[in-house]
Amino acid sequence: MSYTEAKNKYAALGIDTDKAIEALKNVAISMHCWQGDDVIGFDTAGDLTGGIQATGNYPGRATTPEELMADIEKALSLIPGSHKINLHACYAIFEEGEWADRDALEPKHFKKWVEFAKKNNVGLDFNPTCFSHPKADGMTLSHPNKEIRDFWIKHCIASIRISEYFAEELGRPTVMNIWIPDGLKDIPADRLAPRARLKDSLDKIFATEYDKNKVIVTLESKVFGIGVESYTVGSSEFYISYSSKNNITPLMDNGHYHPTEFVSDKISSMLLFNEKVALHVSRPVRWDSDHVVLFDDETREIMKEIVRNDALSRVLIALDFFDASINRIAAWVIGMRNAQKALLYALLSPNAALAKMQDEGDYTSLMAVQEQVKTYPLGDVWDEFCKQMGVPSDAEWLSIVREYEKDVLLKR
Ligand code: RNT
Ligand code: ZN
Numbered sequence: 001m002s003y004t005e006a007k008n009k010y011a012a013l014g015i016d017t018d019k020a021i022e023a024l025k026n027v028a029i030s031m032h033c034w035q036g037d038d039v040i041g042f043d044t045a046g047d048l049t050g051g052i053q054a055t056g057n058y059p060g061r062a063t064t065p066e067e068l069m070a071d072i073e074k075a076l077s078l079i080p081g082s083h084k085i086n087l088h089a090c091y092a093i094f095e096e097g098e099w100a101d102r103d104a105l106e107p108k109h110f111k112k113w114v115e116f117a118k119k120n121n122v123g124l125d126f127n128p129t130c131f132s133h134p135k136a137d138g139m140t141l142s143h144p145n146k147e148i149r150d151f152w153i154k155h156c157i158a159s160i161r162i163s164e165y166f167a168e169e170l171g172r173p174t175v176m177n178i179w180i181p182d183g184l185k186d187i188p189a190d191r192l193a194p195r196a197r198l199k200d201s202l203d204k205i206f207a208t209e210y211d212k213n214k215v216i217v218t219l220e221s222k223v224f225g226i227g228v229e230s231y232t233v234g235s236s237e238f239y240i241s242y243s244s245k246n247n248i249t250p251l252m253d254n255g256h257y258h259p260t261e262f263v264s265d266k267i268s269s270m271l272l273f274n275e276k277v278a279l280h281v282s283r284p285v286r287w288d289s290d291h292v293v294l295f296d297d298e299t300r301e302i303m304k305e306i307v308r309n310d311a312l313s314r315v316l317i318a319l320d321f322f323d324a325s326i327n328r329i330a331a332w333v334i335g336m337r338n339a340q341k342a343l344l345y346a347l348l349s350p351n352a353a354l355a356k357m358q359d360e361g362d363y364t365s366l367m368a369v370q371e372q373v374k375t376y377p378l379g380d381v382w383d384e385f386c387k388q389m390g391v392p393s394d395a396e397w398l399s400i401v402r403e404y405e406k407d408v409l410l411k412r
Pocket of ligand 2: 179
């Protein structure tokens with residue numbers, strides 16, 4: 001079917017496909033750099049810790065800043081639109097012979113990333129890295145030892161400075177997300193004290209002056225991690241309460257809830273009580289497994305909640321997954337394009353008409369029309385979007401990744 005035919009088909013439902021395409025052009029998604037190197041970074045030699053894991057051994061992992069930047073550029077060339085790159089503190093780039101520990105990181109250690117962002121016309125987001133470090137042994141901001149807590153408090157404050165630097169250099173706000181791995185494998189004797197210490201550490205971090213127009217700090221909760229199965233200090237209740245009391249933005253990662261809980265169902269409640277809501281769009285498989293984002297029911301449902309609640313400017317969308325078992329650039333491209341495709345699906349839904357059916361109690365029509373639009377020619381509108389944005393179609397991009405794999409990745 002051609003775009004014109006698709007346009008007419010949607011028009012019969014009262015949907016303007018041109019408008020949907022224009023709206024999608026303006027949505028910037030934060031693409032995580034850590035898919036490119038299995039969350040290793042450049043500042044320490046150790047393994048990935050903190051109860052998260054990238055499984056697989058696909059060849060071509062980026063091991064230097066140059067390689068990671070080249071891979072991100074390749075991915076961006078295959079993703080429609082203009083986006084942001086999400087960095088972690090462990091991606092600091094040091095000069096020959098230079099090194100700084102996490103508590104002493106400075107904007108200068110991220111200068112090359114700013115140059116990269118300017119060159120590629122992308123924004124930057126940031127994350128303190130409170131894992132994969134000798135001082136991140138089980139607990140960080142909630143550690144019983146004050147010295148260790150202070151180290152991570154300093155790291156988070158240093159990260160705020162770096163985020164401010166990004167915002168100043170790039171002229172757009174930086175989202176800075178704090179996630180800590182703190183928790184216990186087995187039954188705690190005291191659930192309160194670590195949470196009280198986390199609260200106190202956060203208070204100390206937020207006692208730092210910073211420009212809230214430049215840096216949007218978000219707090220990411222979690223239900224459990226590998227080796228941290230029984231107790232997570234930074235739980236959902238903890239961060240929702242902390243955020244709302246302190247006017248901070250909460251972040252929901254859809255891999256961080258019990259399997260029958262859905263982030264799509266949580267967004268509306270959060271929108272009613274928060275100016276902004278942040279998301280890590282991921283894909284849980286049985287547990288928090290950070291699989292590549294697909295064009296699946298929950299991704300579509302999340303995007304529907306954002307679009308139909310008119311919240312595109314209030315929901316900060318970032319991706320978070322790490323798959324080392326497939327081509328890493330393909331993982332980025334598939335995840336980003338699927339997030340965008342799900343947004344387009346939401347933009348092409350007859351949302352007002354469906355809401356009216358719900359209010360009028362016409363659940364028969366509601367079900368019938370929701371099912372009807374599922375097989376509408378979304379793909380043709382998507383192809384048109386890709387064409388207008390000057391990127392290859394779904395049928396074309398993989399061969400470009402294969403070429404890069406042969407010429408670059410397999411030679412590493
Ligand atoms: C871990 C969190 C966190 C990390 C990244 C690397 O469970 O989801 O967001 O994945 O910070
Ligand atoms: Zn996450």
